Amino acid sequence: xxxxxxxxxxxxxxxxxxxxxxxxxxxxxxxxxxxxxxxxxxxxxxxxxxxxxxxxxxxxxxxxxxxxxxxxxxxxxxxxxxxxxxxxxxxxxxxxxxxxxxxxxxxxxxxxxxxxxxxxxxxxxxxxxxxxxxxxxxxxxxxxxxxxxxxxxxxxxxxxxxxxxxxxxxxxxxxxxxxxxxxxxxxxxxxxxxxxxxxxxxxxxxxxxxxxxxxxxxxxxxxxxxxxxxxxxxxxxxxxxxxxxxxxxxxxxxxxxxxxxxxxxxxxxxxxxxxxxxxxxxxxxxxxxxxxxxxxxxxxxxxxxxxxxxxxxxxxxxxxxxxxxxxxxxxxxxxxxxxxx
Numbered sequence: 255x256x257x258x259x260x261x262x263x264x265x266x267x268x269x270x271x272x273x274x275x276x277x278x279x280x281x282x283x284x285x286x287x288x289x290x291x292x293x294x295x296x297x298x299x300x301x302x303x304x305x306x307x308x309x310x311x312x313x314x315x316x317x318x319x320x321x322x323x324x325x326x327x328x329x330x331x332x333x334x335x336x337x338x339x340x341x342x343x344x345x346x347x348x349x350x351x352x353x354x355x356x357x358x359x360x361x362x363x364x365x366x367x368x369x370x371x372x373x374x375x376x377x378x379x380x381x382x383x384x385x386x387x388x389x390x391x392x393x394x395x396x397x398x399x400x401x402x403x404x405x406x407x408x409x410x411x412x413x414x415x416x417x418x419x420x421x422x423x424x425x426x427x428x429x430x431x432x433x434x435x436x437x438x439x440x441x442x443x444x445x446x447x448x449x450x451x452x453x454x455x456x457x458x459x460x461x462x463x464x465x466x467x468x469x470x471x472x473x474x475x476x477x478x479x480x481x482x483x484x485x486x487x488x489x490x491x492x493x494x495x496x497x498x499x500x501x502x503x504x505x506x507x508x509x510x511x512x513x514x515x516x517x518x519x520x521x522x523x524x525x526x527x528x529x530x531x532x533x534x535x536x537x538x539x540x541x542x543x544x545x546x547x548x549x550x551x552x553x554x555x556x557x558x559x560x561x562x563x564x565x566x567x568x569x570x571x572x573x574x575x576x577x578x579x580x581x582x583x584x585x586x587x588x589x590x591x592x593x594x595x
Contacts (some may be wrong), residue, residue, distance in 0.1 A: 563587025
């Protein structure tokens, strides 16, 4: 079966490639319908990854956040026409200790294999999760990034000590918004404080108990635990600010991605006996758990509608370029492509 794949050939240059999809009795054929642009996609598109990484990865189809419609399923797991979330993580082995998203052997769409910018995608049935009926497809398109926060909060509930009266979230972007929203739903007895640099962004965190500009944090304010959702070189300042305000033996979850090494105050990490852990990507159980949470708390989807930025119908490569270029200049919000290939 001949498939059309839209690959990034070089920064800001897309090209069309034609590849065969081998039809077998194990894979489900899905037609992508809604795709969401992530910061990771932009790092490839703008060419901000190191040159050696770009040479190694490109050409490659971008996008790892998306939903689609089942076209063919010889396994009988889904019906033709079912709307499904596509899981970008593709493990090739199982480990009793290490989760699928941390196995070094796992492949990941738009990183170590082609992403979802294709006419059709061939996936194993366990890489698909049926969407609840009635969910907004624009919000569903970025289920993957929400599952990353869900994964981080789930790990926090395993790792952190039981005093969880006050939890701080550093970051007023999409990831900070999503993480603090899930914290309020999954840990309703905890006060969630959000710390950011932009007052207008912080106004959108209506569900948070309190919000603070990072330049105006009261010196006496303390938190039991924290989530860093900043990334880049700014994550150094965020982590060190967390270290200053967290109480001894607190847990710090690191979610922000940086291309460079980030200096942190390890002396105070030792003195306070802090626990730091990193979370990256997510696995099938996170998608399943998150969609169940959506069904039980439909207001979560309503809140997530607030971070929908631009929407583009994509028919051509010119439409693709327009979507990516517009996404670069957004202040906040997810850019979603309604995939009309």
